[in-house]
Amino acid sequence: MPVFEDSQMGDKQGMTKAVAGVMTDAPADGRKPATASNLPPPLSNRGGTETETAGRVQEVFECYETYITDGKGNLLGVPLRRGVSDSAFIDQITFSIHEDTFFHVYGLSFDLFDDDDFIRAASAKMEEIFGFGIIEKAKHSGGRFYEGCWLMGTENAQYGRVHYGGQRETMLVELTAVGCNAANIGWESRLFDFLTNAIRPKITRVDIAKDFFNGEYSPNQAREDRNKGLFTCHHVKPKGECLGSDWEEEDDETKMTSGKTYGIGSRESSKYVRIYEKGKQLGDKTSTWTRFEIEFKAKDIVIPFEVLQTPGEYFGGAYPICERFTGSANRIEAVKSKIMIDFDTYIERLKKQIGRGINASKAVFPDKSKQELFEVLEPKHDFLPKKLSFENYDCSEAKLTPLHEIPSVLKFDQYGMWMDRYIQRQKTGEEQRYLEKMYDKYANLPISWA
Secondary structure (H helix, E strand, C coil), X not given: CCCECCCCCECCCCCEEEEECCCCCCCCCCCCCCCCCCCCCCCCCCCCCCCCCHHHHHHHHHHHCEEEECCCCXXXXXXXXXXXXXXXXXXXXXXXXXXXXXXHHCCCCCCCCCHHHHHHHHHHHHHHHHCCCCCEECCCCCCCCCCEEEEEECCCCEEEEEXXXXXXXXXXXXXXXXXXXXXXXXXXXXXXXXHHHCCCCEEEEEEEEEEECCCCCCHHHHHHHHHCCCCCECCECCCEEEECHHHHHCCCHHHCCCCCEEEEECXXXXXXXXXXXXXXXXXXXXXXXXXXXXXXXXXXXXCCHHHHCCHHHHHHCCCHHHHHCCCCCCHHHHHHHHHHHHHHHHHHHHHHHHHHHHHHHHHHCCCCCHHHHHHHHCCCCCCCCHHHCHHHCCHHHCCCCCHXXXXXXXXXXXXXXXXXHHHHHHHHHHHHHHHHHHHHHHCCCCHHHC
């Protein structure tokens, strides 16, 4: 078992870190101690042999655990850092901050006294980081236990959501997979800088993904590796789950068109894995593109901000199997593959929808050339199908004005009415505190008193 050395280091969130020490005692047989350089060879055919057992892999893997304790004395794990920093990329992220971040840290020029002010401030900061801001307030009520929800993106491309109100003066920002792909290059570093300077920042969820475009890994292989113990952490084998109808059609490959998904772990835990056939999910029935995705949630772990800068290292440290995948990951390559699959799928669908109409046009106008027939069928507008809209891949193509740039909603206080609003908020707060005080005073009185 690893030996833990507690080293107390205060961090920004008022927690202390207890970093797991590395085994340093040499074994009795003269072998070298387990260190980061004494790892088993990779699974791929790059030389060496796979002589280490799954148990040995797990032993080395568990020598590099990091823990922290929160203010209540709870022990929280921190994901391991292992592997190559660019071997994976962030596919989705959710984080929260305190509303005072916009005022005290960044000193924005306008006074922040109501919810709309904070939303405008958040919109301006999101545009600076990602390249897009908040567009409008959602018609539905807020999610994640917040009172309000605001949307980022267009009707065709949902970049993310901002939740605000009713949760201890915090704001929750969700960036979708589309938003991660469409955001301006370098958003991860800009978000890292923002969070490290924010007040009460926290990453509540992050999905880290790695793509295998040529079928180097598959859901079937993941199922075998789980049974071999290559997804086992802390001597506990996580449960596996086969998702998708293709698992029932393995005897007939022609029917395996929708794609397999293999899930490892529990959706209620801090770590969950999805290995799924991404190409088939997008509509390419013959694609071998597989995505290996790990979902981290801040339940009994703390997600470090460094995951934004080196996601591949945290991908490599998630499970014993993951440190073997050291090939560089390229988000641009994944986006290009998705565009081509989406386009090819749409063309096939289009042929079925208007093929007979085109044949009829050729029969009615036999003297017209293909170019002339195309001009007859060409639409008068320049709209694109939702799935092929360019804003799905580049936020600069989303020709929308964010809330903080709309003149009609900009701060305008010619007559100093902000003071009236401030006084009203103070009055409301005092009334609420008085009611709470009275409730606490009389809530526990015996029934006989009434």
